[in-house]
Amino acid sequence: MERLPGWIRQHLAALRALLALTLLTGAIYPLLVTGIAQAVFNGHANGSIVQKDGKDTGSALVGQLFTDTEGNPVKKYFQSRPSAAGAGYDPTSTGASNLGPEDIVDTLPVPGAKNDKGEPDTGRQSLLTQVCSRSKAVGELEGVSGARPYCTPDGVGAVLKVFPAVGTPTRAVSVNQACPAAPFVASYQGVKVECGKPGEDYAAGRTVPIRGTGRAVVPADAVTAGGSGLDPHISVAYADLQAARVAKERGLTRDQVMTLIKRNTTGRALGFMGEPAVNVLELNLALDRLTP
Structure with missing residues (x-):
């Protein structure tokens, strides 16, 4: 062969x-x-699927929103942290906003103007203004102060553009507060502060963030989105802040709610990595079992 x-x-x-x-x-x-x-x-x-009444209601590994059809928080539920994934916790759009700490100047919407798609101009909020507006909203929801450093009382970034960029100031503008809003400070180094005019270019000015005074009550995870946009946990501090509101809405004592928070709190990974965290979905399901 x-x-x-x-x-x-x-x-x-x-x-x-x-x-x-x-x-x-x-x-x-x-x-x-x-x-x-x-x-x-x-x-x-199998995805850490969590069930309610024998039906799949979510995953313990993926966060979800507890809001009504208009996006308002449902007060009887603990609220998750913000999400930059799609419209919120969308696994097909997982990701962060990619905005950094130097993103502090808004693009104010121009009344009557339209974008490339023919939609009304909505401008663009900086990361700082997003944090400030979220902190203000959480403060109003929980009945506490939503103030925090570098934020104005009306919930935008406390930022000035000062002209000229070098030398003695002759003009100062609160660029994140659109006219006719009253600027958060009346003057800067003896110069009267103006409100921001939509459409005006302030790029030539020197950017001056104003820290203000006081300490933030609203925790950081309540106003910043996670890196993946899918984080199912919140800090123990944020859960504690919401406990009084949830207890009132459900006719429970705060101690009862705090007990459920502790039962749904996970410790540090390997005993030393990270911080204790509360799984929002599992906590809300525990509340529903207690007060259907």
Whole structure:
């Protein structure tokens, strides 16, 4: 029997290797790993699905909003932290806003103007103004002060543009407060502060954030979005801040609500990494079981 040509033998060897590796990596290994995961980590391997009344209501690993159809917080539920993933906690749009600490100047909407899509101009809020407006809203919801450093009382970034950029100021503008709003400070180094005029270019001015006084009561995670936009947890401090409101809405004592918070708080990873956190979905489901 004649030997096959060398090039044919090489192709047959390659084909056998392809079939063997396909069977090993495409079937045996995935089935083995899946079997181990199902046997050892069944709940986690299937997405950590949380059920209510026998129906899937979410995942313990993915946050969700507890708002009404108009986006307002439902007061009987604990609220999650903000999310930059799509319209909020959208797994198909997971990600952060990518705005940094130097993003402090808004683009004010111009009345009557339209964007490239023909929609009314809405401007653009800086990261600082997003934080300030969220802090103000949380403060109003929880009945506490929503004030924080570098924020105006009306919930935008406390930022001035000073002209000229170098030298003695001759003009100062509160760029994040559109006219006819009253500027958060009356004067800066002896110069009267103006309100911001939509559409006017203030790029040539020197940017001066004003810290103000006082200490923030609203925790940082209540006003900043997580890196993935899917974080299911909030800090213990933010949960504590919401406890009085939830207790009142559900006719419970604050102690009852605090007990549920403690039951749904996870400790630091490996005992020393990160901070204790509260799973909002599981906490709200525990509340529903207590007061249907």
